[in-house]
Amino acid sequence: MFCYQCSEAARGVGCDTIGVCGKTPEVATLQDMLIWLTKGLSYWTLKAKEYGVKDDEANLYVAEALFSTITNVNFSVERMVEFIERAIELRDRVKHKFLDAYVAKEGKPFDEKVPEAAEWYKPGGAEVYELKGMEVGVFLDKNEDIRSLKQLLIYGLKGIAAYTDHAYVLKYANDDILYFIQKGLVETLRDDITVDELINLTMEAGKYAVEAMALLDKANTSTYGNPEITEVYTGTYNAPGILVSGHDLLDLEELLKQTEGTGIMVYTHGEMLPANAYPELKKYKHLAGNFGSAWWKQDKEFEEFGGAILMTTNCLVPPKESYKDRVFTTGLVGFDKLTHIPNRTDGKPKDFSPVIKKALELGPIPEREGKKLVIGFAHEQVSQVADKVIEAVKSGAIKKFFVMAGCDGRHKEREYYTEFAAKLPKDNVILTAGCAKYRYNKLDLGDIGGIPRVLDAGQCNDSYSLVVTALKLKEAFGLDDINELPIEYNIAWYEQKAVAVLLALLYLGVKGIKLGPKLPAFVSPNVLKVLVDNFGINPITTVEKDLEFFLSK
Numbered sequence: 001m002f003c004y005q006c007s008e009a010a011r012g013v014g015c016d017t018i019g020v021c022g023k024t025p026e027v028a029t030l031q032d033m034l035i036w037l038t039k040g041l042s043y044w045t046l047k048a049k050e051y052g053v054k055d056d057e058a059n060l061y062v063a064e065a066l067f068s069t070i071t072n073v074n075f076s077v078e079r080m081v082e083f084i085e086r087a088i089e090l091r092d093r094v095k096h097k098f099l100d101a102y103v104a105k106e107g108k109p110f111d112e113k114v115p116e117a118a119e120w121y122k123p124g125g126a127e128v129y130e131l132k133g134m135e136v137g138v139f140l141d142k143n144e145d146i147r148s149l150k151q152l153l154i155y156g157l158k159g160i161a162a163y164t165d166h167a168y169v170l171k172y173a174n175d176d177i178l179y180f181i182q183k184g185l186v187e188t189l190r191d192d193i194t195v196d197e198l199i200n201l202t203m204e205a206g207k208y209a210v211e212a213m214a215l216l217d218k219a220n221t222s223t224y225g226n227p228e229i230t231e232v233y234t235g236t237y238n239a240p241g242i243l244v245s246g247h248d249l250l251d252l253e254e255l256l257k258q259t260e261g262t263g264i265m266v267y268t269h270g271e272m273l274p275a276n277a278y279p280e281l282k283k284y285k286h287l288a289g290n291f292g293s294a295w296w297k298q299d300k301e302f303e304e305f306g307g308a309i310l311m312t313t314n315c316l317v318p319p320k321e322s323y324k325d326r327v328f329t330t331g332l333v334g335f336d337k338l339t340h341i342p343n344r345t346d347g348k349p350k351d352f353s354p355v356i357k358k359a360l361e362l363g364p365i366p367e368r369e370g371k372k373l374v375i376g377f378a379h380e381q382v383s384q385v386a387d388k389v390i391e392a393v394k395s396g397a398i399k400k401f402f403v404m405a406g407c408d409g410r411h412k413e414r415e416y417y418t419e420f421a422a423k424l425p426k427d428n429v430i431l432t433a434g435c436a437k438y439r440y441n442k443l444d445l446g447d448i449g450g451i452p453r454v455l456d457a458g459q460c461n462d463s464y465s466l467v468v469t470a471l472k473l474k475e476a477f478g479l480d481d482i483n484e485l486p487i488e489y490n491i492a493w494y495e496q497k498a499v500a501v502l503l504a505l506l507y508l509g510v511k512g513i514k515l516g517p518k519l520p521a522f523v524s525p526n527v528l529k530v531l532v533d534n535f536g537i538n539p540i541t542t543v544e545k546d547l548e549f550f551l552s553k
């Protein structure tokens, strides 16, 4: 195996024996194979598009397959084999539809040379897929810069795929995004692609990352209302409990409906915290609050929680024996031997009864005291207090905003973010989204004239909300360039959704982003030079130096 797609890549180089995340070599190689096959599938979906043939299931499947390979989503050999076989099935279905359409229009059979990924097949299951997977991983490209850019593009596409898939789950669609994902994938099959072509594609990915986040914002807010400023309790009650983690709001809603009147209290964990701010979700009285913090602490927190646990998306940490029997997966999440709640069929909701049964069997969980967190500062809510914010900036009460969106992770270096937030002078406000917030959202950083010093817009995809807020401020201050605003960017990344968010910021013209806790292992020295020269991206250093850097600007 070789994987270097997240910030925790072993030795800052790559995981080559087992993933730091717990991904086994088998799964890593099968994921390489799946990505390669999605490129083959995309070759045909794009050809089919030219001839007016569209296969909605196959188009969405490309996004789902990519999503399943994001860090901490799926650790199951069995599920990976299923994904691979489905990719082959859909690839061949779309191929035949295209070949028929081609003959019908051109009056002769299609005879162009086809990439191997679009045709490869060998019977034999997991072992055969693994053998082929070893050939088609990241080292397929010998040139370091081409390899680096292709992977940067693919990781950005994975993030875009995840956000787009969430929107499709809520029945909000934009085929252009799906077709762009496919185009990006097919381009990475080319041996003759140039550095410039790849840089352009990466920038285009930034554009589609914005579109994907906008689509998901529309899907979430149209379905569940605009997030409202909400106080969320972080303790637990003496009643049976279910803890829901991941990003999928529809899963949470269906579970809330199915647990109504059962006496079960439902809590959010990690990236599900923002769900508490949506009117159509917070109306459920048994949505009792948030327990725990960021994903990487789940081994301790899930154990402590004592009730049933549902993982709707990443980030899953391989569960310990002590609580394994109370963890359930759903959607694209997978881990061998955990109970998986199957997908919706025939428009019916998912059946969460195994999770409910487990919570009831486990009985009441311990009661614990907890703080209250204030969340719900998405763009609509911020625009309602825009006058107050603008006034505070004009009067000098607010000196700067610091976008500290992104992810949290295990590494000790991330203590930087807690310290940075704590030491940030009191006339500065933090704008956050994603699980990065858990490094400082319980610090009691106070407020500035009633505006909290940590404005939490929501999940990592709600970084879009921060961008909307920035663009509104730009308009209000009559500025031409987003970089003239008193906004600094100190972003923490972990997995590939954060890569998509980063590409979105670059596409929007944001310059001078500080990135931590370390620069991606997949960025080669030359590609880094491009990022530094064109966008002024630079790594975090020490809290003192970085504070000086930002505050002296």
Ligand code: FSO
Pocket (backbone or CB within 6 Å): 270, 271, 295, 314, 315, 406, 407, 408, 434, 435, 436, 459, 460, 461, 494, 495, 496, 497, 498
């Ligand atoms: Fe965090 Fe995990 Fe949302 Fe990521 S929970 S790290 S960027 O999956 O998706 O912020």
Ligand code: SF4
Pocket (backbone or CB within 6 Å): 003, 004, 005, 006, 007, 008, 009, 010, 014, 015, 018, 019, 020, 021, 022, 023, 028, 071, 072
């Ligand atoms: Fe390593 Fe990250 Fe890849 Fe997991 S996802 S194998 S931790 S680089």
